[in-house]
Amino acid sequence: MNPLAAAARAGLRRGVIEFKQSFITAQDLVGLVVPNLILIIVMIFMRGSTVGTTGFSLGTMSLSGVLGMSVAFSGMMTVMQHLTIEREDGTLLRAKALPNGMFGYLVGKVVVVSGLTVVGLLAILIPGLFLFDGLAFDTVGSWLTLIWVLVLGLMATMPIGAVLGSMFSNPRNAGVTMLPVMGLVAISGIFVPLTEMASWLQPIGQLFPIYWLGLGMRSALLPDQLVVVEIGQSWRHLETVGVLGAWAIAGFIVAPIILRRMARRESGAALAQRREKALQRIT
Template sequence: MSPDAYAVRLGADRGLIEFRHMLVSVPEMTWTVLINIAFITVLFFQRDSRIEGTSLAALTLPSILGMLVAQGGFMGVAGKLATDREDGTLLRARAVPNGVFGYLVSQLTLATIVTVFNIAIIFIAGLLLLDGVAPDGVGDWLTLLWVIALGLLATVPLGAIAGGLVKSAASSFGLTFLSISVLIAISGIFYPITGLPGWLQGIGQVFPIYWLGLGMRSALLDDAAAAAELGGGWRTVETAVVLAVWAVVGMFLALGVLRRMARGESGSVVEARRERALQRGY
C-alpha cells in the first residue's frame, strides 16, 4: 500500500472513530438535536403556506440542506481544527509520515458523516411532512448525491484554511460564523440571487455556496422553478465544474496551510496555548 493510500485509510478510520465519540457526547448531541428540531419546526409551520402554487416549505427544504452542507464543511472543520491545534492533536499528526494529509482526510470523513447524518434527518422529516419534495427520478437522486459530495469537497478545505488561520478555538466560532453568514447572505441560498445588486451577484457566484444552493434546488424543485434563477436555468454543468475546481484548488491550499502551520507547532507552543485557554476558562 502506498503512503498516500495508507494515510487515507488511517484518516478515514479516525473520522469514523470521532463520529462515534460524537454520538455519545451529550453536549454535541444536544446541540445537534436542538438544531434539527428548529429546522423541522420551520418546515412544519411553513407546510401550508403557498407561493405561486408551491409550498413555502418545499422551497425552504433545499435551502436548509444546502446550508447544512456549507456549515458542516466550513464551520465544523474550522472549529475542530482550531481545537485540535490548541490541544496538540495537530502537533502529533505532524510526527507521523503523511500525518497532515491523513488529518485532513479524517476531517473530511467526519464532516461528511456528520453532514449526511443531519441531512438525512431533515430530508426524512421533509418527506413525511411535505408532498412533492422527493427527487423526481434517478437523475435527480444522482444530482442530489453529487452536489452533496462536491459541496463537501469544496467547503471542507476552506474550513481547514480558516481553522488554520484563527488564533484560538475560542475565536474560531465567531470568525467562521461571521464569514459563513456573509457568504450565505450574498449567495442566494434562501432567496433568489437575482434580487441582489449585480455586483453582489458576481461576488456570490465566485464562491461555492451559491452553486451548492443552486445544485440542491435543481435536484429537489420542479424545472419551472428555474425561471427565478440567473439565466433561467439550473446550469448543472457549471455547478459541477465550479464545485470541482474549488475542491481541487482548496485541497492543495489547505494542505499547504496545514503543513506550514504544523511546522510552527512545538510542545512549548502548545503548552502556552493551553495555559491561555485555562486562564480564559477562569
C-alpha cells in the first residue's frame, strides 16, 4: 500500500475514534451542548425584534448567521485548541516520529473537527426549525446550498486554526486569540445585518470568511424577500464561493508550510522544557 494512503487510513481511524470519544467525555459534551444552548436561548429572546422594515423576526434571521459562526468557530478555534494541547502533551512529537505521521495526524483532525462541526450545526438547526417561524428550508436547493457552504467554510477556516495553533506552545496562551475572533464576529453581520453597521466597517467585515459563512447560511435558510437587507440586495453566491475558496486555497498552501516548520522544532528536550515550566506554574 502507498505510504501516504496508509497514513491517511490511520488518520481516518484515529479521527473516528476521537469523534466517538467526544460523546463519552463529560468535558467534551459540556463544550458541545452548553454554547449551543446559550445561542438558542439568546435567539429566542430576539424573536420579538424585527429586521429593519421587513417585519421579519430578528431571531429567525440570526439562526442562519449563528450557524455560520458555529462553523467558523469550529474550524478555527477547535483545530487551534487541539494543536496546542496535543503539542504540549507530546501527541505531535509521537506523530512526527512515524512515517508520514504528521499527514495522518492532520487527516485525523479534519475528520474529528468536521464531524463535531456537523453535530454542532444540527444541534442548533433541528430545534431552530421548530422554534423559529419563517424559515425557507424545505427544498433540495436549500439543502445543497447548506452543504456546499458548510464544506467550503470548513476548508476556509480549518487552515486558519492550524496556523493559529502552531503559534502557541502553551494552550493557556491560545486564549488571547478569542478577542480578535470575537471582534471579527461583531463586525461580520451575524446578529445584525452588515448594512446596519457603519459604512467603513462593511468592507472590513467582508474580507474575512465569517461574514461569507453567515451570508451563505442565510441564503440557504431564509426566504428570498430577506435579500433586501443584504449588501447589493443579493445573496452573492459567486462572491461567497470566491472568497471562501480563496481563503481555502491560501490556507492549504500556507498551513502545511507552517506546520512542517513547527513539527521540525518539536523534540523531546522541548517537550520536557514545557512540562517543567508547567510544573513550576502549578507549584
